[in-house]
Amino acid sequence: MPTFTLFGDIKRFARSARLEEExxxxxFGDVKLDxxxxxxxxxxxxxxxxxxxxxxxxxxxxxxGIEIDGFTLFGEVEVENLRTGDDE
Numbered sequence: 039m040p041t042f043t044l045f046g047d048i049k050r051f052a053r054s055a056r057l058e059e060e061x062x063x064x065x066f067g068d069v070k071l072d073x074x075x076x077x078x079x080x081x082x083x084x085x086x087x088x089x090x091x092x093x094x095x096x097x098x099x100x101x102x103g104i105e106i107d108g109f110t111l112f113g114e115v116e117v118e119n120l121r122t123g124d125d126e
Contacts, residue, residue, distance in 0.1 A: 040061045040062075040063070041061065041062045041069060041071070042062075043063075043064045043065070043069060044066065045066045045067060046066075047067050047068045047070075048064075048067065048068075049071075049072075050070075050071060051071075051072045051075050051076065052072065052075065052076040052078065053076070055076070055077060055079050056078075056079055056083065057084060057085040058083070060085055061085065061087070061088075062086070062087045062088070062089070062108075063088045063089075064088070064089045064091075065092070066090070066091045066092060067091075068094070069092065069095070070094075071094075071097070073098050073099065073102070074097050074099050074120050080101045081102070081103065082104070083102055083104050083105070084104070084105045084107060085104060086106075086108045087106050087107075087108040087109075087110070087115055088109060089108075089113040090110075090111045090112065091111070091112045091113060093113045093114050093115070094110070094113070094114075094115045095115075095116045096117045096118065097118050097120060098117055098118065098119050098120070099119070100119050100120060102119075
């Protein structure tokens with residue numbers, strides 16, 4: 039399911055087990071997505087991310103790899119892999 043923000047921040051949890059169904063587009067704002075609370079299919083996943091002025095932060099389970107397709111202009115994409123049982 040696509041996530042879009044023009045002006046503002048978004049923080050949400052995963053809605054699907056496959057990241058190919060997820061995409062992020064941000065113009066002015068930050069996006070934080072947490073994929074640790076819903077089971078994801080193990081192995082490599084792909085996700086599309088486009089950011090002009092903003093950061094995208096992803097929290098992923100340790101058993102899931104991610105390949106990111108897209109670009110950032112003035113921002114960054116950060117992926118945090120968590121072991122089972124880690125919280126913040």
